[in-house]
Amino acid sequence: MDIIRQFVLVCLVGGLTAEDGGGWFKPSDFSLQDEGRCNIDVLDGSSLSYLQFIEKYAYSRPVVLRGLTDNTRFRRLCSRSNLLESFGSRTVRLSTANTFSYRKDTLYFFGDNNFTEWSSLFEQYESPPYVLPHTGGAFSFGVAGAGTGVPFHWHGPGYSEVIYGRKRWFLYPPDQEPHFHPNRTTLSWLRETYPHLPEHEAPLECTIRPGEVLYFPDRWWHATLNLDTSVFISTFLG
Known part of the structure; x- marks a missing residue:
């Protein structure tokens, strides 16, 4: 049974509450407060027909959808302690950026010496690393700390849903390649490049929250x- 099926099974048979945010973060944890603007259409999913989606968004521009499904039970059952108990021994890749980064480290997602090992590695990085516990096939499940992110890249169309936390997105159409360095994080791009962009080079952007x-x-x-510390699931269509 692959890891995605195991993950879904754990969510279905678990029974832990999410009153503390699923255990993934606390109010005292570090977070970034600037959500930026949202210049992407935000719609109630129930008000958008399939034909409208195909004609207006599927091939031409991004959209944020709300109220597509009720993921309350999913969030309640997929708590930090429940998932770590089942997947704590899995190895993950720690990277300054994404698959184009020059440096990567492999370690256990959570183990006996996890926090010591992770703290030592974090001190060696110029900016916060990004962790993706699993990416495979058409799905990815990710857990990432505040300040982390994936720098600019492209692939086939897809959906991304936030389960916990907040995730800020920046997007450009295929014919408008952004200026970025593949081994620098999105946070450094936001602080060093974004403020100096002329208006015609500004990205489409929006911050999505749980359930969006x-x-x-x-x-x-x-x-x-x-x-914030974010838990999210993405589905890739091609």
Whole structure:
């Protein structure tokens, strides 16, 4: 049984509450307060028909959808302690950016010496690393700390839903390649490049919260920045 099926099974048979945010973060944890603007259409999913989605968004621009599904039970059952008990021995790749980064480290997601090992590695990075416990096939499940994110890249169309935390998105159409360095994080891009962009080079952007889903079309450049400790699931269509 692959890890995604195991993950879903754990969510279905678990029984832990999410009153503390699923255990993934506390109010005292570090977070980024600037959610930025939102110049992407935000719609109630129930008000958008399939035909409207195809004609207006599927091939032309991103959209944020709310109220597509009720994920309350999913959030309640997929708590930090429940998932770590089942997946704590899995190894993950720690990276300054994404698959184009020059440096990566492999370690256990959570183990006996996890926090000591992670603290030692974090001190060696110029900016906060990004952790993606699993990416495979058409799905990815991620847990990432505040200040982390994936720098600009593109692939086929997809959806991304936030389960816990807040995730800020920056997007450009396929014919407008953004200026970025593949081994620098989105946070550094936001602080060093974003403030100096002329208006015609500004990205489409929006911060999505738990229960919201962002759709992006094929080959659109996109980068993400986790404003809090974030738990999220993405589905890739191609």
